[in-house]
Amino acid sequence: MPRSLLRLHRCRQGTSAVEFGMIAPALVLLLAGLVDFAGAMHQTIRLENAARAGAQYAMSFPEDTAGIVAATTNALGEQGGTVAVVPAYCACPGGGTTAVSCEGTPCDGAVSAVYVEVNITRPYAAVMGIGRFVLPSSLSGTAVTRVR
Template identity: 35%
Template sequence: MLGSLARHARAAGSDQRGVAAAEFGILVPLLSLMVVSVTDIGLALYRKMQVENAAQAGAQYAIARGFDASGISNAVASATNATNITASPPPVQFCGCPTSAGVSAATCGTVCTGGAQAGTYTTVSARATYYTIIDYQVVAATYTYTAQSTARLQ
């Protein structure tokens, strides 16, 4: 009986059948988590690009049709197929002078340092929240993306 048991133990030690299935069973959860994580990162980056495009669409609307806060907000909301992108904070119109660092606020009609008159600008903001597919416990479960676009109207 002891000899038979030893013989079976030696045979089982050298038997390779089913090893690939056991390894696959161990690795499937890890591979699945990797696929979901990469998909989640891709979807988050896509949402960020949608927010940036929505802010630009609002600025383009203002350039083409003039400043209309509700029209710009609608252009932001309808710029992509995402349903939760909003123009937040609302678009603003202001007078300013272009500088190397952006647009500095100025009184309408004044002369800027470059010699040109202060122009009318609008700043359009877009915001959306992305919720991760699963809760990873080590990173946040939600991300809020914001984008801003400033354009000269006159």
């Protein structure tokens, strides 16, 4: 009996399999997290592209809120989402999105510009389930365009 135990103690066969068995669960968790993160990034890019499509439509028809919503929804396809359009507002060119008066020259002597903002959000469900601990529960895309 002691001789067979001594032989097993010296034997190194199967060491790699044991080491892989110990590290495999961590690798699987890492891979699952990467799959969830990649899915969230892909959906965010699609939402931003859909918001840009709505903003592009708003360049031609800034007052047509229903058309902007339809253009955004059509660009996203069957996935759907909640579209919100901020109606045309005036702001200083290059000065952020703070609304100013559309009359006169409120931007340090410059004429204000008219902008439309398109926002789209949709809930995110993690593919593998691991991402729900670190990723947001809803994803969004936003586009702001100057119409005049």
